[in-house]
Amino acid sequence: MSSTAQYGRRGSTVQQLSVTVLLLAVAGYFLLPVWWLIVSATKSNGDLFGSSGFWFGSSLHLAGNLTKVFEHSDGVFARWILNSALYSGGGAALATLLAAMAGYALAKYPFRGQEVIFGVVVGAVLIPPPLLALPLYLLASSAGIVNSYWSVLIPSVVTPFGVYLARVYAAASVPDELVDAARVDGAGELRIFFTVAVRLMSPALVTIFLFQFVGIWNNFFLPLMMLADDKLWPLTLGLYFWNSQLRDQPWYDVVVTGSLISAIPIVLAFLVLQRYWRSGLSAGSIKA
Template sequence: MTVTTIKKKKPQRSPLLTLLTGVVLIYAILPLVWLVLSSTKTQDDLLGSFGLWFGGEFALFQNIADTFAYQDGIFGRWVLNTVFYVVAGAGGATLLAALAGYGLAKFDFKGRRAVFAVVLGGIAVPPTALAVPTFLMFAKMGLTDTPWAVIIPSLVSPFGLYLMWTYSTEAVPTEILESARCDGAGEFRIFFKIALPLLAPGLVTVLLFNLVMVWNSFFMPLIMLKNVNLYPLTLGLYSWNRQATTVGGDVVYDLVITGSLLTIVPLTVAFLLLQRYWQSGLAAGSVKQ
């Protein structure tokens, strides 16, 4: 008997690819480093010291306290508004995408091709192109300057629907659904008890995309909202920054930068906690068995 030894090939190294990856890494990390370092500086140090190093006084905690105390604590209100918009908008968009994607993948009905074309068309159209028509429609319905003006547009996610459609096709075996139907289970019970757990990785992926989209939403709240108490974080920090550049306005660049740092912390935590689900959701369906 002869034993054949199979040697594993070492992965090839490309100096050019390593260099390009390093450049991309620096490009991505450098603004974050600047943001973190700038958040530790006082207003004077921020304007008078080197941007990529600490200032004379470590003022991070004082800046955080001042950010939450400025203008009677309006920043805390913006945080709660953003969390509410994310829970209602991103959560609702994810659930609707799961329902619609599962239905399109597992039910055969007339018009599926037309729906597919509409979904692809929705992905191709940039949201800014629909901003003005959406504003005019909401203005006629009297929904502008209300939370609904931010939540309702967030519920429509063509890209999320497409992801759930393609993911449901492979992740949910048709045989399991037929077995549950034979046992007398209803369609909604089948979806929530059987299909939904199987769709968890894909759901997390869509949820993260929707979370980032709603959390960083700026243009739609800008044209929809006038009441400062309804602002999300992005629009609130923009108003502070615009105030700092206005003649006679308070120069609060330190608070704008500290608020920006606080804004990205929840997104970073969400990605770190859900990373393994996100990666498995992206890879699912890529290998045909």
């Protein structure tokens, strides 16, 4: 083997090793807080401050901490979980449906002002959500829905990014020939959308759902402005309230364990829905 080939192989090995080390460092950077949260949820209040932060304490208190979380404040934590599930699950599902319909219409139905509307959607993507919190509060106040489930649910069903992604993906993944063939067979527009387009757009729709689900689940500022009744709070607002009281009441173990529980639904959502991220769903769809 020539020296040039040996040098090239050695360089390739070094490059692969460098990339592997870099990826491991990045993974460690993101997983270290998760590891700390898992370890801290197994500790008592004393162990949280008296032992190593990244390793377990003298004994495991996870079961006791879980009991404390669900019994604390008359068991309101379970209500907060249900509220977050309602806001995130219902809001994300409706937002995905509306985004899919709007994106499909922008991609497949030419009309005057189409690009202007799409430009407005792209511009809306660039607006930080906290800037809209006050206008949304004023609108909800004028509609009389402040301090109700609707004040958080209704703003959650609008996702400009979802419309943008659905439009781009529909234009690329739903062949016009397939839509025309369905029309020739007598299918209506709604049937074409739900039986043909939705299936072909499923990877994009899963992405929209997950982005919206995570965004609503982690949303804090909007519920803070809209909701005064603690029975309507999501997990983020409830945990913030508990954390704000730590100076008077030493329940650090309750807050840390509650934070760990609040992260579990997001992880489960990614694990369950990741199998739908498949490419090439339309391959062969218009073949005989």
